[in-house]
Amino acid sequence: MTLLSRTYADLCRQGNEELQHEELRDAVARAALPPAFDTAWRRHLLPQPWFVQEVEVRSFAQDLDGLFDLLVSLPERLFDGDAERYAKELGLDPRHAALLRRSAEGRPARLGRADAYHDGTGYRLLEFNLGSEVGGMDMAVCNTALLGVAAFADFAAAHSLAYEDTAALLAADLRERARPALAGGAAEPVIGLIEGNGGIGPYGTLMRAFQEAMAAQGLELRIGEVGQLRTRPDGKLSLDGAALDLVLRNFGASQLLDDPAGMAAAEQLFRAHDAGRTVLFTSLESGLYAHKNALGLLSDPRWAGAFTAAERALVARVLPWSRPLGGGAPAALLDACRERRERLILKPGAGHGGLDTFVGWECTDAEWRAALAVAGERGYLAQERVVPRPEPVLDPATGRAEEWIAALGFFLTSRGYAGAHARANRADGGAIVGMSSNPDTRMACVFTHP
Incomplete structure (x- = not known):
């Protein structure tokens, strides 16, 4: 856990001479949110923000910038610029692929959200959602409102908190x-x-x-x-x-x-x-690169020769083991996936919100065999499990700190890193952290600290 999350939980529970702990504990509930945001999000908010280290965020965001460049170069690198071959490799049907290329400009806008877990050593990418339809780009409203609560503003000043x-x-x-x-x-x-x-x-x-x-x-x-x-x-x-x-x-x-x-x-x-x-x-072209199997192409050893040593190191640093499953998947890969059930998760290539996902460590062997059959037919991505680092979150009602985990959503625009938000579940609340698949998921704004 980060030292600051523990400090915050302790201050909320105990208070000290400089901070009114009741006001800090209830800062999210006290925050004066704009009316439409209040209606949409108030009941879904975690009772505290999520704290992340500035240096780690900036380093990961720099890697995401590089990963975006690699993703949008895939058709040229791997398929001689043939977008149809690239789309077929992803598992897109021709009608879907043709629509994604409608009004395409050859390079999509740099706009999206990368979802990642912190595994205790650094951030590991789960998926890279590209395009204007990604959610959460208004969450900084909550940061601003929190800073209007005097006790939180004092805490923010004392710990040099910041946000984009x-x-x-x-x-x-x-x-x-x-x-x-x-x-x-x-x-x-x-x-x-x-x-x-x-x-x-x-x-x-x-x-x-x-x-x-x-x-x-x-x-x-x-x-x-x-x-x-x-x-x-x-x-x-x-x-x-x-x-x-x-x-x-x-x-x-x-x-x-x-x-x-x-x-x-x-x-x-x-x-x-x-x-x-x-x-x-953005144009629909973004969908050609937001498809999860594009991440599989980056890490698949069959294509390693298309990348420099530095680019391969970037992929290894950011992305957990990921392999596309589909009609062309080698039998040895499917055998390896069967044996590694407790370490793998299967994600639909064009899915969202954790829907239609198969979690290996929550499946029986028989369920996993059936899931792999579905994944092979529908072109899923197999990805190695990332175990997120838990953080303490104080429950204002009980005064007890509980362990929560968060999927951090890092936003990118043409100007680079553009802030973050967090989707959080209790650490024992299941494998998928997402509003669509888990009603207990809570949203949180994110502050960086030195």
């Missing part, structure tokens, strides 16, 4: 990307935060919290679904009559493919982007 405001850094990227499409004389872009058809129902609360966070950065976001977009005579898209300079994509390719009206509705979006009238940010 992801929303502020993203806002700078959005202004830059929208500039070519701005109407003459406009000072700020009008942005559509667009979901797939039917997506506002389940995700509207989260979208409004994000809209609120971006409004604090001076940006106007209008919420809608792809089927509500219209093309104006000048080729620009509009939403409810308002011309859009940029569409911030909150939907994935699978939502379009699963929706009979989705593809037709999205086609006008692609046309407006190609014509330079309304910018699509």
Whole structure:
């Protein structure tokens, strides 16, 4: 554990002459959160922030920057630039692959979230989610609100706490990307935060919290679904009559493919982007590199010759043992996976939130054999287990410190590292730390310390 998390828990429980421990203990509950964020997240918040060491975060973020460059170079390095061969190797069906390449620019925007565990020695990457649809980019609102609680502000000053405001850094990227499409004389872009058809129902609360966070950065976001977009005579898209300079994509390719009206509705979006009238940010191209099997290609020894010694060292430093399973997987690899059940987890290549994942150490041998059969048919990624380091978290109701584990989400923008958030479970709460698969998961903002 970090010394600071123990210090924080002790201060919350005992207090001292300088800090009112009751106020520090209840800092998250006392924090004055903006209304939409409060509605979306208050009940899901951990009762304290997560603390990480600045030097470790910066080092890991630098490695993530390098890993992003390796990921987007895979088609050229391994398949002579043939995107179709690359997509086939990932296990994508032709229709899905073609959609991901629609309006592609050859290199996706550097925007995403890398999820990682700290195993006690350093951060190990679990998955690299690329594209504008990643969640959590408004979590720094919680950092700001906590600093409005006097006892926490004193603690932050005493321990030199800091954080990066992801929303502020993203806002700078959005202004830059929208500039070519701005109407003459406009000072700020009008942005559509667009979901797939039917997506506002389940995700509207989260979208409004994000809209609120971006409004604090001076940006106007209008919420809608792809089927509500219209093309104006000048080729620009509009939403409810308002011309859009940029569409911030909150939907994935699978939502379009699963929706009979989705593809037709999205086609006008692609046309407006190609014509330079309304910018699509980010393009669906990000999905070619967010696919988990892309990580498997980085660590698969069959492709080792395509990377320099320094690049191989970077992959080994950041990524646990990972191998793509599919039709072309060697029999020896499947045999090794059967034998290493207690050390492996199987993840769907295009999955999210821990859904449809098979956890080897929670399976019987028979269940694991069946899981491997499914993984081979559907093109899963086999990845070595990373055991996260537990941290103490004080329960304000009982006054007892309990052990929790967290998956840290590190954000990247064109400006590099752009802050972090944490998804946390009790250490005995199961293998998957994610809101979609575990209702006991809690969110936390992240502060760095020296």
